[in-house]
Amino acid sequence: MSVTVKNPPLNAGSAKAVTYARVSSKEQEKEGFSIPAQLKLLNDYAAGNALSVVREFVDVETAKQSGRTNFSELIAYLRKHPNVRVVLVEKTDRLYRNLKDWVTVDELDIEIHLVKEGLVLSRDSRSSEKFVHGIKVLMAKNYIDNLSEEARKGQMEKAEQGIWPTKAPLGYTNVMGPDGKKIITPDPATSQIISDLFEWYATGQHSIKDVAEKARGAGLIYRRTGAAVPTSTIHNILRNRIYYGEYEWNGQIFRGRHEPLVTYEVWERAQKVLYGRKDQKLRRSKWDFAFSGIVTCGHCGCAMVGEIKKGKYVYYHCTGFKGKCNEPYVREEVFVEQFGRLLRGLSFDRSVLEVVCAALRDSYRDEKRDHEAAIAALQIEQERLQKRIHAIYIDKLDGTVDQRFFERMSRDWRNEQELCAQQIQRHQSADQSYLEEGARLLELAHQAETLFTDRGAPDKRRLLNFLLSNSSWKEGSLTAKFREPFDLIAETAIFAAANPVQNAADLAAHPGWLGD
8 A cells, every 4th residue: 555645835935855754564554653653753854944845755565675656756756856855754764675775766866864863865975974874774675685584494494394385286285284384285186196197107108298188188287277287397297306205495305294196116217217217226315415506507597416426526517408518517616616715705804894883883773762662652552452451341341332342342452452562572573683683694794705614515505595696607617696785795895905994984985885
């Protein structure tokens, strides 16, 4: 939901400004104080600083992506009206939640008044102010990314427990297990067809196209859409370990607790037919390849996969899925050396790291005050709801209201109390983790190379997935991109290595912190 309030009254002779207020979810809107409090704060500030608010913008929606309706309208309005160069906003994370928004706003050459933080930012602002502002933007972005990281962590924990962590594949359905966790169980409508599919193909007498037609004829369709399952999906099913009881997740193989649809022997025979290796017994790999699923071939874009040579040496090669590829085999030690060299670019000098952490501690004070104010308002709301519940209970005893009305209203109010409690917990957790997460983020960057070198294959893979994307190998050279915000940290580390840094102002001279 998005709301725009247009054209408030003007004060003659004042500088023109726009206001922007935002809450990140409908739940926050229901708290009853966030949007009204922001608008009152901004309009009072404008009245006290000779500013005329010519337009107000309000967003009430999820802020994980930068495409917020009225944020985009705000940007368009400022581009269309060059005489309006002032934006009033409560604080940093109300205006933008990621680096893309930051760069977009910075390109407009405007004044940003962060009212609650007592800061005015413009092209003429001190570099130290811009630096601290950049830290806050990075922390806002890291908070959003951390939610996704926690979800991935939860999925990995389920995988390690033998529970398939996401949507059930064809032949299975998701159900709630006895311990309250979602598990997969054979789908009565399709599980037998999947079993038959393997049996048909394992005979070696049918092509994939033939067994796909047989499976569709037997009624194999997608559960949600009812569409016929294409031959390419049948090919993937025949390769999938999950149907004999194991599965691959995040580059590792786990033994599942779900019921297999075929035996390993049938699956193994199907692989022999699939890959034409009739004279070679397939073995379930017990080797954990650190870089499987991370590096692609720079020639054709296929995955680089690991292989054991002479029983102990690990080599990687292109799968050649798109056709024969001339990229030669590469030893795992070469990958380790080149990834380590790349991660070395994130390391700050210890004195520079202390400067950055000091700026982070400064920005934490404002964040802490905001969380404390929000918690106080939520506690008042909880007490108000409790008084209502008590009053309606007395009314029920006195016979003023009937039992059904009492139960409905008290249930609704207790649900609202529970929502307040969840919001309080969120603010408390954010308050406790803001500084810790920021410091941990910087410390991780500083120690990335050491952590990578010293850890085993699973930790190497997890670290690279967190820090890097688009890793590619071509003609003996590794290329990769740092994920946000580590790309900015890498640029700043290069700048700090080439320039003396004594305080935040020195480091803020790097154009990356200015949004360029």
